[in-house]
Amino acid sequence: MSTEAKSLHSVGVRMKRKEDPRFLQGKGNYVDDLSFPGMLYLSLVRSTYPHAEIKSIDISEAMKVPGVKAVITGKDLEAAGLGWLPTFHGFDKQMVLAIGKVLFQYQEVAAVFAETRAAAVDGAEAVVVDYAPLPVVADPFTSKTDTVLLRPDRESKTNHIFHWEVGDKDGTARAIASSPKRIKQRLWFQRCHPAPLEPCGCVAYFDTMGRLQFHVTSQAPHVYRTALSLVTGIPEDKIHVISPDLGGGFGNKVPVYPGYVCAIVGALKIGRPVKWIETRTENLTSTGFARDYHMDVEIGATADGKVTALHVATTADHGAFDAAADPSKYPAGIFGIVTGSYAFPVAHAEVDAYFTNKAPGGIAYRCSFRVTEASYAIERGMDILADELGMDAVELRKKNFIRKDQFPYPSALGFTYDSGDYHKTLDVALEKIGYAALLKEQAEKRARGELMGIGVSTFTEVVGAGPSKHFDILGIKMFDSAEIRIHPTGAGIVRTGAKSQGQGHETTWAQVVAEELGLDPQTVMVEEGDTDTAPYGLGTYASRSTPVAGAAIVMAARRIREKARRIAAHLLEVGEADVEWTDYKFQVKGVPTRTVTMKEVAFAAYTNMAQNEPGLEATYYYDPPNMTYPNGAYVSVVDVDRETGETKVRRFVAIDDCGVVINPMIVEGQVHGGLTEGFAMAFIQEIQYDAEGNNLNTNFTDYLVPTSLETPHWETGNTVTPSPHHPMGAKGVGESPNVGSPAAFVNAVIDALSPLGIRHIDMPLSRDKVWRAIRDAEAMKGK
């Protein structure tokens, strides 16, 4: 309305990031940048075998290495009651250092503490471990037979970890059996690794008060504090967890790793600070992997393409320990979102998880707990169904979308979708990419034998865990929190239980506070990651920052506004009921000339507060009433070289509905990054194990991160259906592109190959795999 109001508008603005000047000048504060007097370095001895009995560990030569101060093994930890670490999922435990046997290659076997980084590595190399190899279980299907029992330490003498299911089993089976059209396809979402560029690490020491000071790469510092207290018995007030700047996380920095525990034990035992920074190889081979779901997808439909039922049965490879960081009631995460954007009358999803001799994990890699797997299953499934029906994949989707007027929509698997306009979002994407013209071009190319494909993915995510009645980690409900203090001059500070790993919280949170309170975002400081100062929160993963902590910030700001209204009434010399908040300031109702700004109120809160309690601050713990349901329509166009199998992604359009956008620049950046990670999974990334359990992708020369050369050009856009229950209408975006894009790439490649009769190829769609599929298909056809 007025020019002042416009200048104070903070949400929806492409504000440059407040954190950038320090990163741009090399002044970031990452954990390996920390140094303390007398600091020792920790290096871990790791298993060379995937499964073996440990006959002996000889540390005598290691202790002779100059600079080595101590070596500890699993036996030492066991004696101290620290041999095992509970996993965040709560139903299993993990060896800190191997006790009796090793269960995966690169498992932690001994910890060496030394004066320098190099001496620690020298010491680790001098530790002699005598192994007696045991039979290896390298895949979940072998594991299922229980021929080799991997975890005799557990009460239940089987490799089967859990069976989880949701939905109407019999009704789904009947509906599929009686459907005139049916498809069934096994889809494997291969094992991947988040691989943030900064590996995991920590520095631990006990200060002069005997208090544990623990600097660690953690996406959830408060949960770490509580977990450490529970595991070690150190009272929680004697533990200070500080998560400094994080060089990416993507879910990899959620679990507590053995190296952290060893660093703390070393600091306690030796009485000096201990630093542990994992190498890239250690990161890729031992810390939280993602996916590794073998999904059998069945869809029933009418002859004219109306879906009737969905059944997905998954065999999950969880590795040596059940370390999937899922909420305790959700052993398969939020896989129930597998009905996607479609109105399935009935559905049934089940997951069976097994131990194998592989690294533990199954973490939510840029994904709200198995949502990426679920989204891939349904979006591939719909394309396969379209192929079966001889129907355009876009038409099939439109025919089965949950309609705009059906929200809030109760899904067959128990979710209440909050909002969306799937038809519109898809239309925007099709318009932007020029779908009609592409179809025409494709028909012409097909006539010439050229392989061009168009792939669509119209996904729905479920994020923002979550309502406390459903979601907890180790019993702690998944709320989040914010504390805001406004200083006398109208500057302020906001602290949350979330933890940025590059998402730009220092900017977006300042924008949110500024918007709610009519302040300058440049003078609102954001602080996260320090358990001594931040209110308790569950951290940043599963796209929960904006839906949960962001909502807490809004609610805390509104509490401040309520108090400020009373002070404003005093300043305006009217009753509180006569004051309204309009155009970012308080005004006497109906009298636009009589106003006070929040800045003036802030000063009064410390200098002229009348009968009001001094000060201007508030805390809010937000328990979300529902999850949010970000969604999007992604369209990809590819050209596949028939002779080499090489795929070129010619175009990629991503239209996201993440609700109200706080900072369009940051949202766009998140989408670019997530699409690039989705591209990586679709085409080049996989953690492979051979039949003997050897990890074949142990560094960046084997586990490929796309470079600037391969990465396609991204075209982005938004539709906005505000979340009806989030106080700002926001839904979260960081994970959408990672969740939604793999299917768009694969659908495009398979569309290109469909004239050859190819219906599916598992990711990654590497050149050789695609080339082989083309060769085999041509051989079948007799060319």
Add this chain to the structure above:
Amino acid sequence: MKIHVTVNGVAYDRDVEPRMLLAYFLREECRLTGTHVGCDTSSCGCCVVVLDGTRAVKSCSMFAVQADGHEILTVEGLAQGGTLHALQQGFWDQHGLQCGYCTPGMLLTAYALLQHQPNPTEADIREGLSGNLCRCTGYQNIVKAVQQAAATLGQPVGATK
């Protein structure tokens, strides 16, 4: 071994182990922690610094002793007199960074690139940065950042100052 290395115009005389990598020399001896280490195989480029003014090198692939008598430019030396270098400004303006971990290596690689190719095409930039991994940005805004910097630095002398 005793070495004499000039980093960002400051002379460092140190006695180092022959096996000390230049990256750790910068980080731990010079306490310039802007140079990062992200892998063990010279793949990620987080550790790139500029040697003798024009050559981008991965400081994890060079021993400190090999830098004896040479000049090194690290990210800490880019801004001059409180003013960001055009590349730093470009990365800020174009949202060319998120977690910031790859950023120093990207900046220094781009710095050397612009020394050799003051007017790079998008393809030149993508080729030039292909030894530097970024896990957050998808590179698109990094390319724009380098283009902005090239345009700023390429303005006629006098126009920028």
